[in-house]
Amino acid sequence: MSQSKPNRRSVLKSLFVLPWSVALIWPARAAVRTPAATEGPFYPTPGMRFKDADNDLVRINGVAGEARGEIIALRGRVLDRSGKPVDGARIEIWQCDANGRYLHGGDSRRRRRDPSFQGFGHVVTDASGDYAFRTIKPVPYPGRAPHIHVKIFAGSAVLTTQFYLAGHPQNERDWLYRRMNSAQRKSVEMTFSRRGKWPETIVDVVV
Numbered sequence: 001m002s003q004s005k006p007n008r009r010s011v012l013k014s015l016f017v018l019p020w021s022v023a024l025i026w027p028a029r030a031a032v033r034t035p036a037a038t039e040g041p042f043y044p045t046p047g048m049r050f051k052d053a054d055n056d057l058v059r060i061n062g063v064a065g066e067a068r069g070e071i072i073a074l075r076g077r078v079l080d081r082s083g084k085p086v087d088g089a090r091i092e093i094w095q096c097d098a099n100g101r102y103l104h105g106g107d108s109r110r111r112r113r114d115p116s117f118q119g120f121g122h123v124v125t126d127a128s129g130d131y132a133f134r135t136i137k138p139v140p141y142p143g144r145a146p147h148i149h150v151k152i153f154a155g156s157a158v159l160t161t162q163f164y165l166a167g168h169p170q171n172e173r174d175w176l177y178r179r180m181n182s183a184q185r186k187s188v189e190m191t192f193s194r195r196g197k198w199p200e201t202i203v204d205v206v207v
Helices: 008-015 020-024 182-187
Strands: 071-079 090-094 120-124 130-136 147-154 157-165 200-202
Touching: 071 147, 090 130, 120 130
Parallel strands: 071 200
Antiparallel strands: 071 130, 090 120, 090 147, 147 157
């Protein structure tokens, strides 16, 4: 039976409602560019994606049930190097599901893919540069620490990076994580608080 995302509009709207305390710690300031990272082999091309490719990766229109895994809210802002918000930037994320499978034809491992996980999503920033996603906390992938792939299209600028779980024991064994200095690592690490229904992390991206 076909099933739409429950309270879809309210869920997506709630992701963009920032606590006043968070807004106060986001003044415009000069910033260092977010470190670039490889796109990896499993970037889902348009033909691989679900028709539903919005910023809620936990629920797919027409598919019953929610994705397995720990649901999180991932939010932040896209900024330029002067610290000003970038309006109209497209930000994409993709990651493996709770079983460690990507939404990609090249991921041929025998693990069953979670049919309720969207795998890829995108959103366009508003005038404040805000972005927000509902997804799952990333899980380990063979040879890699848990991570979320991120790609930003801001005018002529394109940046691909990856977000990591702060303090995860596999970070120091991850070759991409290890090549960053401490400031770069901190800029792409996800730490979580509980301000709403789901654990929330805030990561700003500087293009």
